[in-house]
Amino acid sequence: MYRGKDFLPTSVATALAERQELTEDTQTVEERTRNNLIGESSVDKFNGHALAGTLAEFEQAQARWGKNITFEVQEKLKEEASRSDKARLFKRIEHKLSIAQAKKLRAERLLAKIEASMVPVNPSDDREMITDEEQSVYRRIGLRMKSYLPLGIRGVFDGVIENMHLHWKHRELVKLISKQKTLSFVEDTARLLEYESGGILVAIERVPKGFALIYYRGKNYQRPINLRPRNLLTKAKALKRAVAMQRHEALSQHITELESTIKQMKFELRISEDEEGDADYSKENESCVSFSNNQIADEEAFTESGDDEYGDIANYDCSTDKKSEV
Numbered sequence: 001m002y003r004g005k006d007f008l009p010t011s012v013a014t015a016l017a018e019r020q021e022l023t024e025d026t027q028t029v030e031e032r033t034r035n036n037l038i039g040e041s042s043v044d045k046f047n048g049h050a051l052a053g054t055l056a057e058f059e060q061a062q063a064r065w066g067k068n069i070t071f072e073v074q075e076k077l078k079e080e081a082s083r084s085d086k087a088r089l090f091k092r093i094e095h096k097l098s099i100a101q102a103k104k105l106r107a108e109r110l111l112a113k114i115e116a117s118m119v120p121v122n123p124s125d126d127r128e129m130i131t132d133e134e135q136s137v138y139r140r141i142g143l144r145m146k147s148y149l150p151l152g153i154r155g156v157f158d159g160v161i162e163n164m165h166l167h168w169k170h171r172e173l174v175k176l177i178s179k180q181k182t183l184s185f186v187e188d189t190a191r192l193l194e195y196e197s198g199g200i201l202v203a204i205e206r207v208p209k210g211f212a213l214i215y216y217r218g219k220n221y222q223r224p225i226n227l228r229p230r231n232l233l234t235k236a237k238a239l240k241r242a243v244a245m246q247r248h249e250a251l252s253q254h255i256t257e258l259e260s261t262i263k264q265m266k267f268e269l270r271i272s273e274d275e276e277g278d279a280d281y282s283k284e285n286e287s288c289v290s291f292s293n294n295q296i297a298d299e300e301a302f303t304e305s306g307d308d309e310y311g312d313i314a315n316y317d318c319s320t321d322k323k324s325e326v
Contacts, residue, residue, distance in 0.1 A: 083269065090265045097258045100251055107248040114241045119231040121195050128218045130200055138173060139203040142214030148175040151213075153246075154238035156192050158228040164197050165227045168217040173202070176213040186211045196229060 008016070130138070149163050160176075167174040176193070180186050186204060190213050194201045199215040206212075233241060 086265065086269055090262070090269060093258060093262055093265070097255065097262065100255050100258060104248060104251040104255060107244050107251060110244045111241065111248065114233070114237055114244065117237065118233050120192060121229075121231065123195050124198075128200060128220060130202075130216065135202055138216050139205070139214060142173045142175050142202060143205060143207075143212065145173065145175045148177050148212070151176050151178040151180075151189070153179070153242045154235065155242060156189060156196065156232065157235055157238035158230075158232045159235055160193070161196050161229055161232065162227040164193070164199070164215065165223060168199070168221060169223065172217050174199075174215050174217070176215070177207065177209050178211045178213060179209075180211065183211075186213075189213075196232065198224075 147167075149160065149167070151160065164174050164176075178186050178189060180189065183204075190201055190204055193199075193213065193215065197215065198221075199217050202214040202216050204211060204213055
């Protein structure tokens with residue numbers, strides 16, 4: 001037979017039972033002494049429960065020594081608490097605005113640095129012209145062409161011009177598909193491609209995939225020696241420029257929203273332009289901006305090491321959280 005998990009020898013079980021009885025007797029004596037000290041009257045008054053630590057004791061002490069708070073005072077306290085919360089939120093939004101402005105300054109510096117290496121070609125005065133009949137024919141032929149060159153977020157760079165010349169080696173027309181949404185941007189891109197390639201812009205047509213740009217190489221076309229122009233951006237720099245432009249646009253929109261929120265909160269809190277914050281907060285704000293500028297300089301020095309490091313910029317977080325900055 002199995003003795004079981006709770007098996008105890010007889011001597012051990014007897015010792016445990018005696019110890020349990022001794023503990024109960026001690027607790028009974030302590031409880032009787034405590035009841036004698038408190039008093040039987042207070043215990044009977046509250047149905048066998050002591051007054052100490054109860055709600056009745058709190059109400060009695062509040063009625064004897066507490067301050068009577070009226071409804072108006074409670075409403076005033078609530079209003080002050082709400083105002084302090086709004087003031088704290090106002091300072092937090094101002095801090096986010098300073099960080100966003102530092103990020104926008106970094107994007108502007110990076111854009112200026114990249115665009116400094118891009119020197120567009122001026123339009124030529126001696127350009128070949130085509131008649132309206134030729135333009136209509138080339139337009140129909142270009143729209144029926146199945147092969148095309150995609151024009152992505154990088155925009156115009158040296159590889160696009162090289163591919164256009166490679167297409168013109170076998171045919172007179174080349175079609176590009178642009179993913180841009182605004183017609184004005186598409187027209188600027190089309191003019192830039194026309195000046196850089198030396199071709200003739202036939203038409204800009206809307207197609208299901210975007211905008212189709214059709215170019216004619218010309219009757220006097222001569223293939224250049226260097227298919228990649230040296231005055232345009234490389235593929236990596238073009239991606240850096242596109243990401244920096246997207247970040248600059250997003251930060252500009254974010255700053256506008258923050259400024260409108262700050263203006264509305266100033267109106268609610270009745271803060272004048274001369275009282276936009278105390279000196280301590282302004283010092284903290286300036287130190288944060290200086291820290292962000294130092295971080296900007298370090299990151300710019302890091303991006304100068306090579307063109308293949310555009311992945312760091314593409315993965316850059318544009319959130320305005322303080323932890324991401326630090």
